[in-house]
Amino acid sequence: MTDPLARLTPVVRLAPAKLNLTLAVLGRRRDGFHDLHSVMVPLALADRLSLAVAPPERGASDSLHVEGFDAGPPADNLVLRAVGEARLAVGGDWPGGPGPVPPLSLRLEKRIPVAAGLGGGSSDAAAALDGALEAWGAELDTGRRTAVAAWLGSDVPFFLDGGAALIEGRGERVQRLRGVLGNPGVLLVTPSAALPTSAVFKAFADRAGRGDGSVRMTSEHLAGEVGAGLRGPDLIARAGVLAAANDLLPAATAELPGLVPFRRALFRVLGRPVGLSGSGPTLWTLYPSEDDAATAAGAVREAVAAGALPSLGDGEPAILATTIPEGPPR
Ligand code: C5P
Numbered sequence: 001m002t003d004p005l006a007r008l009t010p011v012v013r014l015a016p017a018k019l020n021l022t023l024a025v026l027g028r029r030r031d032g033f034h035d036l037h038s039v040m041v042p043l044a045l046a047d048r049l050s051l052a053v054a055p056p057e058r059g060a061s062d063s064l065h066v067e068g069f070d071a072g073p074p075a076d077n078l079v080l081r082a083v084g085e086a087r088l089a090v091g092g093d094w095p096g097g098p099g100p101v102p103p104l105s106l107r108l109e110k111r112i113p114v115a116a117g118l119g120g121g122s123s124d125a126a127a128a129l130d131g132a133l134e135a136w137g138a139e140l141d142t143g144r145r146t147a148v149a150a151w152l153g154s155d156v157p158f159f160l161d162g163g164a165a166l167i168e169g170r171g172e173r174v175q176r177l178r179g180v181l182g183n184p185g186v187l188l189v190t191p192s193a194a195l196p197t198s199a200v201f202k203a204f205a206d207r208a209g210r211g212d213g214s215v216r217m218t219s220e221h222l223a224g225e226v227g228a229g230l231r232g233p234d235l236i237a238r239a240g241v242l243a244a245a246n247d248l249l250p251a252a253t254a255e256l257p258g259l260v261p262f263r264r265a266l267f268r269v270l271g272r273p274v275g276l277s278g279s280g281p282t283l284w285t286l287y288p289s290e291d292d293a294a295t296a297a298g299a300v301r302e303a304v305a306a307g308a309l310p311s312l313g314d315g316e317p318a319i320l321a322t323t324i325p326e327g328p329p330r
Contacts, residue, residue, distance in 0.1 A: 009052070010050040010051055010052040010107075011050065011051045011052070011131045012049070012050045012051075012131075013048075013050075013051070013127035013128075013130060013131040014049075014127070015046055015047040015048070015049055015112075015120070015123035015124045015127035015159070016042040016043055016044070016046040017043040017046065017112045017119060017120055017123065018040050018041065018042055018118060018119040018155065018158065018277075019041050019118070019277050019324070020038050020039070020278050021038075021039045021041060021235075021242050021245070022039045022215060022218055022219035022222050022223075022242060023215070023245070023246045023247060023278060024036065024037040024211050024215040024216035024247055025201075025204060025210065025211050025215075025247040025248060026210060026211065026216065027210040028205050028209055029170065031170075033154065033170040033201075034201060034205075035169060035170065036167055036168065036169070036170065036171060037166070037167075037168055037216055037220065037223075038166070039165075039177070039219060039222045039223050039226055040158055040164065040165055040166075040167055041164045041179065041180055041226075041324050042162060042324075042325070043118075043186060043322045043325070044290070044322045044323045044325045045111060045112055045118075045188070045322040046111065047068075047108060047109060047112050047120060047123065047124055047127070048108070048109040048111070049079065049109075049127045050107045051083075051104050051105075051106050051128070051131040051134075052104065052135065053103075053105075053136070054103045054105040061103055062080055062083050062084070062104050062106065063103070064077055064080050064106045065106070065107045066107075066108045066110060067108070067110065068108075068109050068110035069110040070110075071108070071110050071114045077108070078121045078122070078128075078152060078153065079106060079108060079124050079125060079127075079128040080106075080128075081125070081152060082124075082125040082126075082129045082132070082148075082152055082156075083104055083106070085148050086128070086129050086133060086138075087100065087132070089140055090133070090138045090140065093138065094136045094137060094138035095136075095137045095138075096137075101132075101136040101138060102136070104135060106128070108124060113318045115195070115197075116190045116280075116318075117195075117276065117277040117278035117281065117282045118188070118277055118282055119155045119158070119159065119278065121153070122152075122153045122155035123155075125149070125152045125153060125156050126149060126152075126156050126157075126159035129145065129148060129152070129156075130145075145160060146160065146172065146174075149172075150170075150171070150172040154170045154171030155171055155278075157174050158171065158174055160174075163176050163177070163179060164176070164177040164178070164180065164226055165177055166223040166226075166227070177223065177226045177227045178227055179226060179229065179230075179324075180229075180230050180231075180232060180235050180324045180326070181230065181231050181326055182231055182232035182233070182326065183232065183323045183324065183325060184232035184233075184236060184286055184287060185287035185289045185290040185291065185293030185294075186285075186287070186290075186293055186321070186323060187270070187287065187293045187296045187297055187300070188282050188283075188284055188318070188320045188321075188322065189266060189282065189300055189318070189319050190282040190283075190317055190318040190319075190320075191258075191259070191262055191281045191283075191313050192314055192317060192318070193256055193258065193259075193281055193312050195252060195256050195259075195279065195280050195281040197278070197279040199255050200251050201248075201251070201279065203254045203255050204247070204248055204250075204251035207251060207254065208250075211247035215244075215246065215247045218242070218244075218245040219245060222238070222242070232324075233288065235286060235324075236287070239272065239273040239285070239286045242275055242286075243274055243275035244273075245275075246275060246276050246278075248276070248279050248280070249276050249280075252276055252279060252280040252281065256281055256312075258310065258312040259276075259281055259283075259312065261310045262283075262310055262312045265303075265308065265309045266285075266300070269299055269300060269303045269308060269309070270285050270299065270300070272286070272287075273285065273286075281312075289323070290322065293321035293323070296321070297319045297320065297321040300317075301319055304316055304319070
């Protein structure tokens, strides 16, 4: 007889944050989404998701427990939707079939700030999709996995297989790039003010509706460089150009005007170009190493304590030092 506990050994997945090194918005599509051209890299900063097949006496539905940053009610979490969509896609086609796959008991440690432009929720969803399949011993071919991922959210396909990538379409076209070499450091400062992605894209559509073309040129150039493998020092040498290579920046500051003085004050404290990740409100600066980023994080904490950064939102900003890892997440 097989040991029933063996089935309860959880599957564990790290769900990394992402950074948009460039983000060109090409225009609005008929479906209301926008076509993008973006070079994205995963970060070492990651949520941790564990998934276990729930013992039958626990009831018939999936359950999710969340720790760390407040991600709102677990019932609304994209992780549970991802497991639901994975269940539908698998149907009876799994080793214990032809019946449906069993419910899962999930545990999520949120280490990535929520709704911050760092892709945490999308990454959790990709980890949930992939982890659920492994927990059930089920398989979906790449096309179906990508379709389910794209259905869950625009950023989800990027996270499915990991690594740096050029993102096109609304996010569903993912072309893997060799990546950034040498583990440069990244400082992330996330104001506690809410800035929903949909509101930023709406403000973008109401204003220009498309970028001015220069961000796209930067993005295409960077995609070539990251495709060949871009060394950390060469990335840092481009920080000034990259900090301006986000077509959503004017829309984000229109939605959250306090971001302008906040970013300016951060530049004064750090003396380095400060970029916006995705639709924000997270701001980033680049460093030669994670240690250097950690030193800079200390300087920002001191500035916050001294009142040298304007307050934005209803709490203190999240200040995190991380790296762009050369290899897969550990
Ligand atoms: O796909 P996701 O749920 O992450 O997108 C959130 C919102 O951001 C969408 O409802 C849409 O308004 C906007 N969006 C967009 N074009 C994209 C991605 C997102 O307009 N490529």
